[in-house]
Amino acid sequence: MTEPLPPDFELADFGLADFVRAVLAEDLGAGGDVTSRATIAADARFAATMNCREPITVAGLDIAIAFFRALDADVKIDRPVADGDRVDAGTVLLRLEGNARAMLAAERSALNTLQHLSGIATLTRRYVDAIGDGGAKLLDTRKTIPGLRALEKYAARMGGALNHRLRMDDGLLIKDNHVAVAGGVGAAVRLAKAAATGLQLQVEVDRLGQIEEALAAGADRLLLDNMNAATLREAVALVAGRVPLEASGGVNLDTIAGIAASGVDFVSVGRITQSAPAVDIGLDYALQ
Structure with a gap:
């Protein structure tokens, strides 16, 4: 993805x-x-x-x-x-x-x-310049003008970002609403794994207590949603390299350097295409 x-x-x-x-x-x-x-x-x-x-x-x-x-x-x-x-x-x-x-x-x-x-x-x-040399990569999102996604993602790539999902069928991304309907992070991941799509399975978590549940159920990757830099550092330590980590939510030019320095692998920013x-x-x- x-x-x-x-x-x-x-x-x-x-x-x-x-x-x-x-x-x-x-x-x-x-x-x-x-x-x-x-x-x-x-x-x-x-x-x-x-x-x-x-x-x-x-x-x-x-x-x-x-x-x-x-x-x-x-x-x-x-x-x-x-x-x-x-x-x-x-x-x-x-x-x-x-x-x-x-x-x-x-x-x-x-x-x-x-x-x-x-x-x-x-x-x-x-945004790429603001990240600095910490190793984190900038990702775009699906927050694009309808009908222009391929062009806007192309433009983001020209600016130095990596493309996340171009379409919903490029990978599984379990978000908070999926979790709510499925009955929990672990339940949502287990259902997705049982579907046997062969696609990478990423799960959004918004608190540290969800991390082990998501990993135990088989998540391939975690999206750490709206966590501040200190919480992100805790999440990075807890995961200890077991899966790639993406930080998302409320990222701006003033905060992205600190977020990237937390040790996450990726930082996604919707506003590069949306705004x-x-x-x-x-x-x-x-x-x-």
Whole structure:
């Protein structure tokens, strides 16, 4: 559950072509870019640079490019940076030259997507940096915008996180509501083990007294929920390396270093996908 997306994962596996069509249809409507048609000749050309206006970690360049190519298959594009690069304000992310109407029609869809995904990558990188060198790894979560999970998890990976479950069928994760319905941590784990899915079984515990019960029932991994750093250190000592430990809940940039230093193996942070602000990227034109 903590492996990156498969090495052969491509944006095409996400259904990139369908995504681009749907986003452009949403923006263009039935009538298309009526402003550009009214003010710009059909054969007019533009050269443009896409620039970041603040320091960022880049994610989503191929998607941005796909929007421009969808409306002008012959657009010329130079990409001087790559996804995952940390760049300073003023860095040119893309150089483009093509049909002016097409570029203007694709601009907002390309920018919205690139700003959002680079925002996730940038915030993720801040969390990775804040963890320091203690050995804990940052995980993303399923707290994503519906329909955009694969893209947002890709962006988190570009920022330095590992991907947790992409879908619910990637692994068993017993949480507090499962425990409540099943009648206890041990009961929930035993039922899950009896299902013989072959998947890794992780259990959420929110107090130290649940740890031995979960391990005795056969949990493969524990999620330590909303525990402070001192309690996490106790949990790490109690488990003594028997299974991997993940800390989660209420993690922010001020607390993550102390949480990571407790000795846990992973720290999961929902806000890197759920609450990342878009970064400032613009498309600046130069008439040819």
